Amino acid sequence: MTVLVPYPTLLDTVTGVFRARGVPPDRAATAAEALCHGDLTGTSTHGLVNLTRLYLPLFDSGRAEAAADMAVLADRGASVLADARRTLGLWSASQAVELASARAARYGVGVVALRGATHIGCAGYHAARAAAHGMVGLVASNCGGQRIAPAPGGREPLLGTNPLAVACPAGDRPPFVLDMSTTVVPTGRVRAAARAGEPIPPGWLADEDGTPVTDPTAFDRGDGRLLWLGGAPETGAYKGFGLGLLVEVLAALVPGAATGPLSSVSRDDDIGVMALVFAPSALRSGFGADAAALFSAITGTPPLDPRRPVTYPGWREGERARWRRVHGVPLPDDLYEELRGIAPGLQAVG
Amino acid sequence: MTVLVPYPTLLDTVTGVFRARGVPPDRAATAAEALCHGDLTGTSTHGLVNLTRLYLPLFDSGRAEAAADMAVLADRGASVLADARRTLGLWSASQAVELASARAARYGVGVVALRGATHIGCAGYHAARAAAHGMVGLVASNCGGQRIAPAPGGREPLLGTNPLAVACPAGDRPPFVLDMSTTVVPTGRVRAAARAGEPIPPGWLADEDGTPVTDPTAFDRGDGRLLWLGGAPETGAYKGFGLGLLVEVLAALVPGAATGPLSSVSRDDDIGVMALVFAPSALRSGFGADAAALFSAITGTPPLDPRRPVTYPGWREGERARWRRVHGVPLPDDLYEELRGIAPGLQAVG
Numbered sequence: 001m002t003v004l005v006p007y008p009t010l011l012d013t014v015t016g017v018f019r020a021r022g023v024p025p026d027r028a029a030t031a032a033e034a035l036c037h038g039d040l041t042g043t044s045t046h047g048l049v050n051l052t053r054l055y056l057p058l059f060d061s062g063r064a065e066a067a068a069d070m071a072v073l074a075d076r077g078a079s080v081l082a083d084a085r086r087t088l089g090l091w092s093a094s095q096a097v098e099l100a101s102a103r104a105a106r107y108g109v110g111v112v113a114l115r116g117a118t119h120i121g122c123a124g125y126h127a128a129r130a131a132a133h134g135m136v137g138l139v140a141s142n143c144g145g146q147r148i149a150p151a152p153g154g155r156e157p158l159l160g161t162n163p164l165a166v167a168c169p170a171g172d173r174p175p176f177v178l179d180m181s182t183t184v185v186p187t188g189r190v191r192a193a194a195r196a197g198e199p200i201p202p203g204w205l206a207d208e209d210g211t212p213v214t215d216p217t218a219f220d221r222g223d224g225r226l227l228w229l230g231g232a233p234e235t236g237a238y239k240g241f242g243l244g245l246l247v248e249v250l251a252a253l254v255p256g257a258a259t260g261p262l263s264s265v266s267r268d269d270d271i272g273v274m275a276l277v278f279a280p281s282a283l284r285s286g287f288g289a290d291a292a293a294l295f296s297a298i299t300g301t302p303p304l305d306p307r308r309p310v311t312y313p314g315w316r317e318g319e320r321a322r323w324r325r326v327h328g329v330p331l332p333d334d335l336y337e338e339l340r341g342i343a344p345g346l347q348a349v350g
Numbered sequence: 351m352t353v354l355v356p357y358p359t360l361l362d363t364v365t366g367v368f369r370a371r372g373v374p375p376d377r378a379a380t381a382a383e384a385l386c387h388g389d390l391t392g393t394s395t396h397g398l399v400n401l402t403r404l405y406l407p408l409f410d411s412g413r414a415e416a417a418a419d420m421a422v423l424a425d426r427g428a429s430v431l432a433d434a435r436r437t438l439g440l441w442s443a444s445q446a447v448e449l450a451s452a453r454a455a456r457y458g459v460g461v462v463a464l465r466g467a468t469h470i471g472c473a474g475y476h477a478a479r480a481a482a483h484g485m486v487g488l489v490a491s492n493c494g495g496q497r498i499a500p501a502p503g504g505r506e507p508l509l510g511t512n513p514l515a516v517a518c519p520a521g522d523r524p525p526f527v528l529d530m531s532t533t534v535v536p537t538g539r540v541r542a543a544a545r546a547g548e549p550i551p552p553g554w555l556a557d558e559d560g561t562p563v564t565d566p567t568a569f570d571r572g573d574g575r576l577l578w579l580g581g582a583p584e585t586g587a588y589k590g591f592g593l594g595l596l597v598e599v600l601a602a603l604v605p606g607a608a609t610g611p612l613s614s615v616s617r618d619d620d621i622g623v624m625a626l627v628f629a630p631s632a633l634r635s636g637f638g639a640d641a642a643a644l645f646s647a648i649t650g651t652p653p654l655d656p657r658r659p660v661t662y663p664g665w666r667e668g669e670r671a672r673w674r675r676v677h678g679v680p681l682p683d684d685l686y687e688e689l690r691g692i693a694p695g696l697q698a699v700g
Binding site for chain 1 (some may be wrong): 586
């Protein structure tokens with residue numbers, strides 16, 4: 001069963017939880033919006049379920065700093081290198097996109113590379129900020145020193161699930177927002193299936209011989225290897241692994257953050273983030289209209305099944321968010337009770 | 351059977367072929383190197399096989415200009431928008447990377463976006479130029495107005511195979527070079543199987559119901575749909591499609607080139623290209639050593655099969671190129687005879 005909670009109530013509640021930990025008000029509000037974005041858009045593996053499991057424990061263990069200031073280490077105009085100093089990644093990644101957007105407005109392109117970051121939540125939330133400015137945003141994040149998926153042909157986990165997001169305006173349609181792990185699925189999808197006691201489709205996990213593993217509990221037992229996008233070698237495993245490396249290079253090697261292959265401890269500390277923004281309107285006129293026409297043509301392409309129109313990544317999430325902003329955000333009963341445990345004032349829809 | 355041709359001979363021959371079409375000497379040499387790169391590294395679908403099938407017909411039909419100059423349309427320092435004016439993409443894409451590298455040296459990041467380009471060959475060849483400067487290079491190209499692969503759930507082809515390449519130095523190892531179509535395979539792999547009369551693995555083509563098609567001739571008959579990286583929806587088709595859109599946005603929408611969904615004719619004219627270069631050394635020290643350590647750790651990870659060490663994209667191609675530069679480039683008999691037909695002076699090894 002689910003409970004419907006008004007979106008503003010949810011935002012206020014989570015903002016209050018972060019403020020109670022000492023996070024300054026404006027940062028707390030941004031972090032709350034970033035976290036609620038998962039539940040607002042239906043990407044619940046990256047939403048409020050992580051508040052008590054991931055973000056609050058970061059404060060408890062001293063792995064996140066509530067009120068530290070980011071430190072700019074180098075500034076070349078179009079590019080900035082900064083140390084996020086363990087501030088909430090839910091906030092620092094958005095700050096990075098905003099600064100990159102400001103630089104892009106001047107130079108046509110802007111890059112902010114962070115080291116010392118913490119978990120950023122939905123990468124697409126941050127990338128979409130650039131689209132709201134009429135720009136194209138790209139956000140890549142590695143998983144710090146954490147090793148999750150092995151290289152093709154490798155025995156041990158090597159890299160994280162290394163998310164990559166891109167966002168582009170689409171006129172009056174929801175923005176194009178691709179928000180993906182470079183593995184077939186993020187670990188959250190596997191663990192959600194394990195908690196639900198449900199099998200997973202072939203193609204997510206495999207044993208050492210490449211035989212599909214459909215028991216999601218095999219992953220945390222070490223009996224199922226998380227596959228890279230593309231699956232088997234003949235259908236593009238090296239592309240998915242290569243995209244994982246692309247993220248590792250942009251997000252971690254450029255700023256000098258931790259990386260799985262070189263880290264002494266497999267833990268997601270010292271995460272690297274790259275925010276990259278293009279401002280096409282600094283180079284030419286007509287970008288906004290062209291973008292609207294492109295995404296309109298995509299949703300207008302004839303579907304195989306007339307009842308299922310073609311969409312693009314971000315369309316469904318955008319439509320879902322629009323409904324939920326008005327009518328409320330559905331939360332599973334147990335998550336609702338969990339949140340009430342830390343914020344007793346939380347109330348569902350009348 | 352194959353014939354071994356000395357690499358310098360091959361380069362001279364192809365340079366001569368382009369010069370005979372009126373391409374200025376320096377451009378002809380670059381274009382020849384870009385084209386021979388396919389055969390040098392073993393990516394033969396994007397190599398000399400395309401000289402008589404793709405590039406020379408572009409001149410014959412007036413779709414490429416041998417000696418036109420690119421026109422800069424806008425310059426914001428870190429970013430440049432240019433019209434490639436139908437010059438050989440084999441050359442213009444490299445020029446774009448060189449200019450982007452020069453801008454990156456100053457601003458930390460450099461972008462050159464081209465409209466009006468022609469087919470660029472191996473995107474990885476161009477991206478690797480940035481790695482040779484100790485920088486990180488990314489090259490994306492759409493297929494102009496050509497429609498090849500349908501959207502997931504769509505009936506008609508919509509986008510091209512939209513290649514994406516990234517390159518990063520790796521110390522004294524071959525550079526990391528990921529060079530991929532965003533579909534499971536490029537069309538060249540399907541057509542090569544069709545010419546050879548061999549079946550293709552399940553996962554490259556599917557019929558409208560998603561059933562695998564293993565007859566490669568089905569593609570050009572319109573009976574087999576080229577799949578996006580990720581394959582089926584539950585294993586990430588939307589990610590591959592999203593990456594195809596990412597390339598369409600960066601390479602075509604940013605500069606205002608042709609795009610499949612909006613083009614009246616499905617043809618690869620007015621191709622869009624983005625060259626994006628990061629110069630980490632403009633922001634911090636230690637990048638080169640960190641990159642060497644990262645890729646060294648990857649090749650050092652324990653393999654499943656002790657006889658098959660783990661590598662990264664670009665390693666195998668780099669090792670192959672090193673051997674072939676010394677000993678010669680193997681060409682299939684029929685391709686060798688075809689080249690001798692247009693360049694009678696071509697001679698094989700000893």
